[in-house]
Amino acid sequence: MYIAISKQQQGDNFNGSVRDFVNYLDKENEAKHPDLQESFFDQYHDHISTEEVIAQIDANTAKLNKKDSKFYSMVVSPSQGELKAIKNDPDKLRQYVRALMADYAASFHRNKRIEVDAIKYYAIIEKERTFKGTDKEIRENQPYATKILKLKKDLRAIENGASKGPIKHLEKEIERLEREAPHKINGKRIVRGMNKEGMQNHVHIIVSHKDASNTSKLSPLSQHKGAETILNGKTIKQGFNRDAFFRAAEKTFDTTFGYKRNFVETYQARNVLDKDPKRFLAMLAGLPTSEKQAAFKLLFKAGVKLPTMPTNKVQLAYKALMKLKRGVESAISSGSIGV
Template sequence: MGVKYQKSAANFVAYLEKENNETALASCEHFFSQYEDSVSSNEVSTRIDANTSNLHKNHPKFYTITINPSQKELAHLTKHSSNLKDYVRELMKHYAASFNREIYGRKVTVDDLVYFAKIEHKRTFKRTDKAVLENRPIVAEIKQLKQEIKKIESGELTGNIARYRLKIKELEESIPYRQNGQIIVQGMEKEGIQTHVHIIMSRKDATNKHSISPGSKQIASEVFLNGKLIKVGFHRDGFVAKAELCFDTMFQYRRNYAEHYQARKTFIKDPHLYFSNIYKLSVQEKRKAFEIIRPLREKRIIPAISITKAQLALKVFKRLKKGLNHAIQSASIEL
């Protein structure tokens, strides 16, 4: 049996309206497209759902992109919402150009896309976040102990309440992840600047005749379809690199080596070369690079390393690979 995808975009669109449900009307962020500044959620669902000609139940009807600027990048922007709107519209031109696809004998352009974007300013910890996953068993044990204390107090159980409370205190002190002193649990709002963008786009082009899929595993090739030789593929790697360059160019952002997409790729392929490149930076840029990866030192993924040291312990590289990929991300593009 094939995978069954959602018949409608309505549920995802409704999910993206969650912040507006808690925000005063004047402060609401509306959906926007390449040429429209305010599109209602109903219209977004209707237009995406209507653009699904000849798609079967085992075909995705739409795709989503999440744009996650780092807090450092967001701090550089002067007007988050308007800046990111401009950025998305420029970025989607690069997105269209990343398809190895022709429509009516020409390359795909942004005018062929049916997409809508929504800016959000908050994030909450999800059940799949590392902090939530690692805190959960301890939190559950604490909850169980508190319930048992209540039963002892009511006479349902017998036991030493003082010992129970001592155990609870020990467990609370062992909690690995906190935020502002509070134990991190699912649903807790994340601190700091959390502005990000969700983009939903139809799989079909604006004429509802041609399928354009960023989910293709092929980069650039040709296949026979209905007796015709057509180009297929999506340059995902190139698109992510363009997204970074687009941000830097538009907002005159000076990106540190550790923030570069290419640097992240270098680390994955050759950690020694990655750190060698860092140590070749100027003192100021080197310091910034280690500030960027500091969260990993705080989480004990890597040891504290002085930026003046010339040697690196190779034994930390395996642990680094588990977490550094996230810490050195720049504007993250998730397809």
């Protein structure tokens, strides 16, 4: 399960409305029949209109200044394995998001436990994902793309009379490179922005910075994990425990849907990889045989190559580990594996 949290994106000034972001999230509905469109939902209601989302988030900003984000964006991207476990069912994804937001509320460090009803949020399911530069398919197609781009530039120059050369030869060379590019969909070379095949359901969530009562700030990007401060002679708890949230999000999915999570899909694995790639590799090697085989299969499908570690060349070993780390991170960000 890949979860990313970010603040409202408007530079240093956050006075703007949520309208543009809501309209952006509603983009998949534009060309669809009303019966096939996805609506926003919250903890208790489906079929919430874009105008209601905009009105509710924009109004829930009491005492926020121009340097305060008015809302946060959360993206919840299940892996292919997780989507398969729920049969790519939007209703089960909504069920999961509602349980997830209870975990989100509980991860705030406050004097009194924060319940999910204190969180004002709106979510929408998107059914398409596009290829990004970090995806294996784009990276491995890139040498071909670079050559094709240059050849097309040369071809235009000849056609415009700015240069001379064999047009048919260039056209045949472009055709050859298109044919030999390793990754295609329906015979077409995969490029950035092309829709991915298979199950791609994921969720975008807009979360208000203020709680549902419009009185307290709740920031998931707080620098404090579980701090305490003195205010008017009273000890006040503050902060948001992102580690606890990500672990809970994983556990909630597994227990709700009976998902058997492999080591390389766990938040623990991602943490170890970030801090100590060599230990990650050692833990991977120490898994029981069946789980290790499943882990290797997941990594292989995601395009991650496991290094052979030299025993007497420290620098080569370090470079191999960093290559492994970059490969896994790319697979994570593209949703290939659910770490």
